[in-house]
């Protein structure tokens with residue numbers, strides 16, 4: 001099974017991905033995570049991508065499509081959640097093509113709908129463990145000891161792409177690029193709208209009700 005999660009940064013799709021990975025053995029294609037690991041490994045691709053991300057800009061399609069191809073080749077036969085990709089109609093069409101080459105297709109696309117004001121609040125307070133990826137929030141889920149991960153003891157940081165000016169830019173980009181992508185998937189009857197402002201438990205139920213797992 002292949003499903004796509006579409007939602008602005010902070011809409012809760014990352015939390016849901018972790019739930020579905022744990023409970024239903026999905027694996028996640030997160031271009032954000034793949035890009036960050038490419039950057040910390042210092043690959044050519046990572047260096048190219050970093051320049052775009054530092055400026056709060058989206059990484060170009062050709063770089064993204066190459067990452068996705070490699071990931072699918074390495075993970076044949078597994079159920080995949082696509083998170084943060086595709087963002088544009090052109091990426092959606094590329095993905096369809098890449099999947100078709102491997103005799104695969106998208107089963108469902110979930111759109112996490114949520115008010116931008118809630119998003120900004122969620123994101124500027126977000127902190128992430130640089131070691132294990134555990135996510136904290138200064139108001140709703142602080143780490144017990146400041147700047148230290150409860151799970152692994154690693155250091156907890158405010159990522160540069162979670163700062164307010166970068167977030168505002170990312171949300172504007174999201175609107176511009178993803179609006180047409182949502183309409184594209186609606187026209188193919190794959191789109192399911194989810195209320196992203198609800199609790200993680202209720203969001204999980206909404207998705208679970210649609211999928212035959």
Ligand SMILES: [Zn+2]
Nearest residue numbers: 129132149152
């Ligand atoms: Zn940690």
